[in-house]
Amino acid sequence: MADKQDFLRMVRTSLGVSERRDIARDDATSFFLSKDEVSQAADDIRADAAERRTELIDEFIHRATEAGWNIHRVANFEDAAEEVTAVVREHGATAVMRSDHDILNSVPLESALKAEGVDLEIAVREPSDDADEDLERRLSLREKSFDSEVGITGVDFAVAETGTVAMEPRAGSSRLVSLTPEVHIGVMTPEAIIPSLDELFALTRDHHLSGEHKGMINLITGPSRTADIEANLIIGVHGPREVHLVIVG
Amino acid sequence: MKVRTDEFKARSAETTKNPRRQASLKLVYDGLHKGRIAAAEDTDDWEDQRDRARAIKWHTINNLDYYLDLLDKNVRANGGNVYFANDDAEARDYVLGVAKANNVKTVIKSKSMVSEEIGLNEAFEEAGINPVETDLGEYIIQLAKEAPYHLIAPAIHKTREEISDLIQEVAGGPRQEDPQDLTDTARALLRDEFRKAEMGVSGVNFAVAETGSIAIVTNEGNGRMVTSAPRVHVAIVGMEKLIPSMQDLSTMLRVLIRSATGQRISSYVTVVNGPRKAGEEDGPDEFHLVIVNNGRENLLKDAQLREAMLCLRCGACLNACPVYRKAGGHAYGWVYPGPIGAIVTPVMTGKKVGRDLPFASTLCGACKDACPVKIELPTLLLRLRSDLAEGKADPKEKSSPLLERVSIKAWRFGVQSPMRFALAGRLSSLMMAPLSRGGWVRWLPPPLSGWTKSREFPRIAGKPFRARFRKKQR
Numbered sequence: 001m002a003d004k005q006d007f008l009r010m011v012r013t014s015l016g017v018s019e020r021r022d023i024a025r026d027d028a029t030s031f032f033l034s035k036d037e038v039s040q041a042a043d044d045i046r047a048d049a050a051e052r053r054t055e056l057i058d059e060f061i062h063r064a065t066e067a068g069w070n071i072h073r074v075a076n077f078e079d080a081a082e083e084v085t086a087v088v089r090e091h092g093a094t095a096v097m098r099s100d101h102d103i104l105n106s107v108p109l110e111s112a113l114k115a116e117g118v119d120l121e122i123a124v125r126e127p128s129d130d131a132d133e134d135l136e137r138r139l140s141l142r143e144k145s146f147d148s149e150v151g152i153t154g155v156d157f158a159v160a161e162t163g164t165v166a167m168e169p170r171a172g173s174s175r176l177v178s179l180t181p182e183v184h185i186g187v188m189t190p191e192a193i194i195p196s197l198d199e200l201f202a203l204t205r206d207h208h209l210s211g212e213h214k215g216m217i218n219l220i221t222g223p224s225r226t227a228d229i230e231a232n233l234i235i236g237v238h239g240p241r242e243v244h245l246v247i248v249g
Numbered sequence: 250m251k252v253r254t255d256e257f258k259a260r261s262a263e264t265t266k267n268p269r270r271q272a273s274l275k276l277v278y279d280g281l282h283k284g285r286i287a288a289a290e291d292t293d294d295w296e297d298q299r300d301r302a303r304a305i306k307w308h309t310i311n312n313l314d315y316y317l318d319l320l321d322k323n324v325r326a327n328g329g330n331v332y333f334a335n336d337d338a339e340a341r342d343y344v345l346g347v348a349k350a351n352n353v354k355t356v357i358k359s360k361s362m363v364s365e366e367i368g369l370n371e372a373f374e375e376a377g378i379n380p381v382e383t384d385l386g387e388y389i390i391q392l393a394k395e396a397p398y399h400l401i402a403p404a405i406h407k408t409r410e411e412i413s414d415l416i417q418e419v420a421g422g423p424r425q426e427d428p429q430d431l432t433d434t435a436r437a438l439l440r441d442e443f444r445k446a447e448m449g450v451s452g453v454n455f456a457v458a459e460t461g462s463i464a465i466v467t468n469e470g471n472g473r474m475v476t477s478a479p480r481v482h483v484a485i486v487g488m489e490k491l492i493p494s495m496q497d498l499s500t501m502l503r504v505l506i507r508s509a510t511g512q513r514i515s516s517y518v519t520v521v522n523g524p525r526k527a528g529e530e531d532g533p534d535e536f537h538l539v540i541v542n543n544g545r546e547n548l549l550k551d552a553q554l555r556e557a558m559l560c561l562r563c564g565a566c567l568n569a570c571p572v573y574r575k576a577g578g579h580a581y582g583w584v585y586p587g588p589i590g591a592i593v594t595p596v597m598t599g600k601k602v603g604r605d606l607p608f609a610s611t612l613c614g615a616c617k618d619a620c621p622v623k624i625e626l627p628t629l630l631l632r633l634r635s636d637l638a639e640g641k642a643d644p645k646e647k648s649s650p651l652l653e654r655v656s657i658k659a660w661r662f663g664v665q666s667p668m669r670f671a672l673a674g675r676l677s678s679l680m681m682a683p684l685s686r687g688g689w690v691r692w693l694p695p696p697l698s699g700w701t702k703s704r705e706f707p708r709i710a711g712k713p714f715r716a717r718f719r720k721k722q723r
């Protein structure tokens with residue numbers, strides 16, 4: 001077992017530095033921005049993105065399409081439900097799951113899918129104080145996620161630079177619903193769009209420094225893909241083969 | 250993993266004569282190398298991004314003790330465990346201990362070069378635990394019981410016929426040769442493992458000190474499976490992979506991904522902030538970060554070689570390298586091939602066994618141009634050569650033949666001043682003129698004939714690039 005202090009001493013000896021020293025500020029890294037500067041920057045980002053919304057929507061759609069997303073722009077939540085239902089119908093899917101993301105509670109999906117004879121499963125478990133029981137419930141949710149054909153989720157951020165959507169899994173927002181089914185449908189509003197990865201990580205860093213971070217941040221850009229067999233591009237390896245984004249508004 | 254660097258000459262000669270391997274190596278150039286160039290051209294501030302990435306990494310490496318300490322504290326604050334491993338055995342034992350404590354029977358793995366380095370799969374097998382590589386390329390080479398051929402395309406040397414044999418052996422059923430069918434079959438086989446595995450082991454592209462996070466870049470989605478489906482997640486990271494802040498990720502991801510595959514971004518970037526937080530629907534209950542030295546201190550100790558610690562393992566220097574593209578990935582004899590492998594392998598494992606590697610380069614500089622963090626790969630290779638030539642590297646080693654020592658000294662003298670370099674270039678060009686056809690030299694007199702036996706040499710330009718560039722600027 002390498003003791004941490006021994007390990008750090010080995011690093012210091014190799015670098016030829018002493019333990020007590022100040023590290024010099026270097027503005028190549030954003031590390032030296034204070035917590036307040038970071039949260040001020042986060043506010044500015046939100047304001048700026050709101051101002052440039054139209055331009056950002058166009059750029060996002062351009063990059064997302066390039067990355068392999070199927071984009072559906074709709075005017076309201078009813079139309080969003082229609083678009084989702086059309087995708088489910090096209091696949092003849094019966095095992096459909098959705099996360100409990102806020103935005104999805106505004107989309108009348110249950111009724112639209114029921115009309116197709118599809119029971120929509122919500123990917124949440126009843127938390128239990130008993131650790132074993134809680135684990136059981138999570139494992140059963142995991143099984144269902146693996147068995148689903150279509151997974152529907154909300155989106156927390158959308159990055160115009162790359163056509164990426166980012167999600168922070170939390171209570172009600174499973175990690176697996178956007179991963180295990182063959183088809184993933186994300187539902188979002190234009191307010192989610194920010195200009196670039198710089199803003200994305202400034203915002204998530206701000207969450208972190210304010211103690212509001214989640215267990216994970218998932219960046220998703222198009223379908224799952226590989227080029228491991230003679231460099232042929234194949235779509236759909238372990239993640240979804242087909243991905244859709246429904247933009248409401 | 251066993252170090253077999255002393256076989257470079259034999260193994261590269263074998264590959265040079267194998268037309269199937271040569272065809273695979275062409276894919277590296279046509280796909281990855283050209284993809285990177287297109288991506289760089291498509292990025293307005295590409296040079297600025299590279300410079301910034303380099304500065305971020307230099308700052309981190311120069312203060313590595315500080316950031317390691319911070320990373321450790323923050324992973325723990327997030328509810329994770331940290332283990333510092335000095336060598337491969339310590340790292341293996343710790344990971345095995347976690348597996349045993351959790352009664353693990355199946356481990357799903359996403360790509361980790363460090364886990365290859367420490368021979369983790371063999372250790373699992375000996376302990377009766379089943380390790381399953383889930384990156385399609387890694388899965389293929391696991392079936393073939395081979396080492397990765399490339400940093401990001403580990404099975405690029407395998408033809409579809411070979412892959413077909415390997416997959417059919419596990420899956421049974423009719424023989425398939427279409428890449429789509431083969432991928433579908435592998436997907437189905439690995440699905441079962443994802444469902445049942447109790448533990449996931451991943452590599453790390455960046456470890457963020459300030460937030461105790463790790464970032465993993467994948468295209469297939471297996472990295473997400475490994476970090477989300479099982480109850481336990483163990484991430485293994487070389488001690489150089491740190492960055493200070495989460496905000497630095499944007500720059501680092503841009504340069505890494507464009508240089509690796511030519512994409513603007515990969516399908517998935519997974520940022521893990523420790524184990525599942527209370528209330529979350531899924532994700533691991535336990536998170537372990539294993540930080541590995543395993544000879545990296547030898548790089549750190551040397552003010553010049555330290556620069557190799559900036560490496561992001563993107564593979565661009567391999568794709569750019571005319572020697573890698575002839576010799577193939579296995580000739581380098583350990584885990585890391587290509588120009589960066591030729592530097593880190595001898596230093597990390599002890600120079601004696603890597604005797605041939607620093608010579609497996611033409612010092613043409615293509616690797617440095619391709620490197621997202623602008624590592625001076627040719628200078629570092631030359632440095633190792635001169636250590637070896639002067640017998641400094643290992644007292645037991647005899648020093649090199651006089652000719653080699655003299656030519657290295659001459660080369661060094663030649664490149665140290667722009668004027669001398671230009672003069673040498675003009676001289677060489679004049680001397681080569683009678684031997685060249687269409688800009689390529691097919692035969693050079695000894696001692697340079699070794700080169701032209703297996704490849705042509707580009708005729709050195711009469712007018713150096715710098716002169717043409719200056720003219721163009723005017």
Ligand code: SF4
Pocket residue numbers: 400508559560561562563564565566567589616619620621622623624
């Ligand atoms: S040395 Fe540079 S080009 Fe080579 S793998 Fe490392 S980062 Fe990539």
